[in-house]
Amino acid sequence: MDDLETTLTRYFRPGAPRGLVDRALRGAHADAPDLAGLVERLRIDATERGVSWIRQDGGGGGATAPARRLAEQARREIGEYLDGRRAFFTVPVDLAGAGEFQARVLDEARRIGFGEVVSYAELARRIGRPRAARAVGNALGANPVPVIVPCHRVVRGDGTWGHYLFGERLKTRLLALERSTPALVGCATTRIVCRHGCAHEQRVREDRRVVFASVEDAESVGYRPCRACRPAVIAH
Numbered sequence: 001m002d003d004l005e006t007t008l009t010r011y012f013r014p015g016a017p018r019g020l021v022d023r024a025l026r027g028a029h030a031d032a033p034d035l036a037g038l039v040e041r042l043r044i045d046a047t048e049r050g051v052s053w054i055r056q057d058g059g060g061g062g063a064t065a066p067a068r069r070l071a072e073q074a075r076r077e078i079g080e081y082l083d084g085r086r087a088f089f090t091v092p093v094d095l096a097g098a099g100e101f102q103a104r105v106l107d108e109a110r111r112i113g114f115g116e117v118v119s120y121a122e123l124a125r126r127i128g129r130p131r132a133a134r135a136v137g138n139a140l141g142a143n144p145v146p147v148i149v150p151c152h153r154v155v156r157g158d159g160t161w162g163h164y165l166f167g168e169r170l171k172t173r174l175l176a177l178e179r180s181t182p183a184l185v186g187c188a189t190t191r192i193v194c195r196h197g198c199a200h201e202q203r204v205r206e207d208r209r210v211v212f213a214s215v216e217d218a219e220s221v222g223y224r225p226c227r228a229c230r231p232a233v234i235a236h
Contacts, residue, residue: 035173039079046070050092056166075196078147086197087114087183088229091147097144105139112153115178119157128145135160161228165223184231186210186223193218198229 044060045053046067051074055062062068073091080086093110097102104127112118119142120124120133128137140151141163152174156162164171186193189205193212194201212218215225215232225231 035082035177038170039075039082042075042078044071044074045077046074047094047096049096050094051145051148052094053099054147074148080197081147082177084177084181085202087181088179088197090193091148093145093148095144095149096101101135102139102142103137104141106149107152109140109143110156112150114181114183117153117155117175120154120162121157123154135156141165153178182211184212184215184218186212186218191223192226193223194226194232195229195231198226200226200228 005088038056040056041056042060043053043055044051046060046062048062048064048066050070054074059134061071062131074089074130077086077089077091081089095106095180098106105123106122108211120137124130124132124136127136136154140154143149143151146152146165152164152171154162161168161171182196184193185196185201185204186208186209188200188208188210189204192200193210193215210223212223218225
């Protein structure tokens, strides 16, 4: 188990409590919720500036045509993410309704990379409020746009999940999904590496696809980052 823990911790990057990955593996298939059907159960609302509300009660949209297009883009991208075909989101979010502290927390949460897990205390430290771990948890608990702002990647320091809007089982599934989904895919023909889900990556033939663990790994063998999806940029 120690070897497995060491190997998987490398994937989850610094900041993940010991034992966290084993917990995800054990719980991933136990009474697991249906990811494929989740996107159809989501209510996704948007303004003309971006997605503003996501909850599990169906429906949604926007008051104007541009807002409705953003809501549909969000539904499409979330569907691709849940299907393992996307590792990042391009749809903008509108967090205008969040207070100053919550906005800081949500903005920092958006910077947590695909497959990375950090603690509430670590996130509090990153926003310059190291004693505000509980307040950070409350801000994430009221996250208006879960999944796109990935509050499921934040856990307690002891390795337990903490509160999640969509429930602990779904949080487990999302973390397990990110373990099994490549974040970076290169094309052996163009020698370009993209974030998984980039429009350029989606056109790469299966026999030309190369999976990388990091941009540095790709560059070390002669690949260059895609200028469209900018894989070297961790922030969403």
